[in-house]
Amino acid sequence: MRILIKNGYIVSMASEIKKGDILIEDDRIARIGMIDCEADKVIDATNKIVMPGLINAHTHVGMALFRGYADEDELMTWLSEKMWPIEDKMSASDVYYASLLSAIEMIKSGTTTFNDNYFYEEETAKAAEKTGMRAILSRCVIGDADEATKRLAEAEELYNNWHNKCNGRIKICVGPHAPYTCSPETLKRCVKLADRLGTPIAIHYLETKDEVKKMRDNYNMTSTEYIKKAGLFNYHVMLAHGVHIDSESLETLKEISGGVIHNPISNQKLGSGFADITKLRMNGINVALGTDGQGSTNTLDMFEEIKSAAYIQKALYNSATAISGEDVLKMATIEGAKVLGIDSEVGSLEEGKKADIIIIDMKKPHLCPAHNIYSLLAYSVNGADVETSIIDGNIVMENRVINGIDETEIMNACSRIKECLFNNR
Ligand SMILES: [Zn+2]
Incomplete structure (x- = not known):
C-alpha cells in the first residue's frame, strides 16, 4: 500500500x-x-x-469510566478511598470498553502511541489491536508476597501473549506501581522479570510530598535511593511524575537510560505540585509528556498537556523564555519516544521510520x-x-x-457500565 x-x-x-x-x-x-x-x-x-503522532507516555486508560468521579480529592484519599474500592469491582469487559473509549479519545485528539499501566491489561491490548493504536503496556504490580506473585505471573502472561504483536505495534514492559506501594522484595522481583524478558520498567516516581515522607519514615531513604537499591536504574526506566526531585536524585537521574514523564494537569488537579522539567532538561534528562488516567485528568487530549506544561514552566521561572512551544512539542513527540525507548522507530518524520x-x-x-x-x-x-x-x-x-469503529455503541456501553459499577453490581 x-x-x-x-x-x-x-x-x-x-x-x-x-x-x-x-x-x-x-x-x-x-x-x-x-x-x-x-x-x-x-x-x-x-x-x-x-x-x-503524539506520544502519551503515561496513562491508565481503563480509568475512562472514572471521568468526573472524585474530582476534588488529594492523591492518597483519591487512591485509597475512591479509586481502589471501585477498581476492585471492575471486570475484564469493563476495562475493555473503557480502553476502547480511551483509544477513540486519543486517536481523535492526535495521539498515536500510548504507554499504559493498569490491570486486565490484555483487554487494553485488544483495544489497541482493534483501533490500530501503537501501545506499550504493563500489568500494574503492587503489594508483596502472594499478591505480588499473582500479579507478576499475569505480567509475564501478558508479555507471552502480546509482546511484539500486531506488526510490533504492541510492546509489553514491567510496571511496578510505585516505591511506596511495592516492598523491596517486590521491586527486586520486578527487576528480575524485566531482566529475564528484556523489557524496560515503568513506575510512578516522586509524585507527592506524601511519598517523600512515607519513604523517609518507612525506609529512611528517598524514592530514588530505594529504587536504585532494587536495581531499577540498571535498566531502561520510565519514571512517571518526578514532581519532588531533590538535588541528589537529579545527579542519579543524569546517568539513567530512559527519563521522566511529566503529567502537568494530573499534578495540578491532584494538588501534587509543579515538576521542574526545565531543570531536568537543562541537565540532559529526557522528559516526556503524559495525561495520566481520566480519573485525574478528565481528558486524554495531549494538546492540553502541551499548553499546560509550557505555562507552568513560564510561571515557575517568572520568565516567558523558560521553555518554548517547540520544546514542549518535542516532549510530546521525539523526546517522548526517547523516554519510551522507541525513538529509532517513531517520534519524528524521517525516511525509514514508522x-x-x-x-x-x-x-x-x-x-x-x-x-x-x-x-x-x-x-x-x-x-x-x-x-x-x-x-x-x-x-x-x-x-x-x-475506521471500523462504532463510536456511539462504545459510548453507550461505557455509560451502561458506569451505571452498573456505581450502583453496587
Ligand atoms: Zn499514573
Whole structure:
C-alpha cells in the first residue's frame, strides 16, 4: 500500500519546517520531499500541518469510566478511598470498553502511541489491536508476597501473549506501581522479570510530598535511593511524575537510560505540585509528556498537556523564555519516544521510520493567521483540530471518522457500565 500526502507543512521534529510531500510504503515513511509518483491513496494536505503522532507516555486508560468521579480529592484519599474500592469491582469487559473509549479519545485528539499501566491489561491490548493504536503496556504490580506473585505471573502472561504483536505495534514492559506501594522484595522481583524478558520498567516516581515522607519514615531513604537499591536504574526506566526531585536524585537521574514523564494537569488537579522539567532538561534528562488516567485528568487530549506544561514552566521561572512551544512539542513527540525507548522507530518524520502521522487543518478561526507553526501547535491547536491519523502506515482516522469503529455503541456501553459499577453490581 502506497499513500502519498501532498503539499503539507511538514513539521518533522527532526529538521526545519518545510512544505512538501510524504510517501508512505506499507508501514514506513519511504520518502520526504517533492514527490510525483503513483499511489493507492493521495491525501491533499494543502494548508494543513503534517506532523508525527503524539506520544502519551503515561496513562491508565481503563480509568475512562472514572471521568468526573472524585474530582476534588488529594492523591492518597483519591487512591485509597475512591479509586481502589471501585477498581476492585471492575471486570475484564469493563476495562475493555473503557480502553476502547480511551483509544477513540486519543486517536481523535492526535495521539498515536500510548504507554499504559493498569490491570486486565490484555483487554487494553485488544483495544489497541482493534483501533490500530501503537501501545506499550504493563500489568500494574503492587503489594508483596502472594499478591505480588499473582500479579507478576499475569505480567509475564501478558508479555507471552502480546509482546511484539500486531506488526510490533504492541510492546509489553514491567510496571511496578510505585516505591511506596511495592516492598523491596517486590521491586527486586520486578527487576528480575524485566531482566529475564528484556523489557524496560515503568513506575510512578516522586509524585507527592506524601511519598517523600512515607519513604523517609518507612525506609529512611528517598524514592530514588530505594529504587536504585532494587536495581531499577540498571535498566531502561520510565519514571512517571518526578514532581519532588531533590538535588541528589537529579545527579542519579543524569546517568539513567530512559527519563521522566511529566503529567502537568494530573499534578495540578491532584494538588501534587509543579515538576521542574526545565531543570531536568537543562541537565540532559529526557522528559516526556503524559495525561495520566481520566480519573485525574478528565481528558486524554495531549494538546492540553502541551499548553499546560509550557505555562507552568513560564510561571515557575517568572520568565516567558523558560521553555518554548517547540520544546514542549518535542516532549510530546521525539523526546517522548526517547523516554519510551522507541525513538529509532517513531517520534519524528524521517525516511525509514514508522509512518505514525497526524494531519491538522489550519483553516480555522483560532488557527489564523499563522506566524509560527510551532506556536500554533503548542498554544492554539486543540485535539479536535486533528483531521486525519495514520498509524503504522494505516489510515485509522480520516476526516475525523475512525475506521471500523462504532463510536456511539462504545459510548453507550461505557455509560451502561458506569451505571452498573456505581450502583453496587
Ligand atoms: Zn499514573
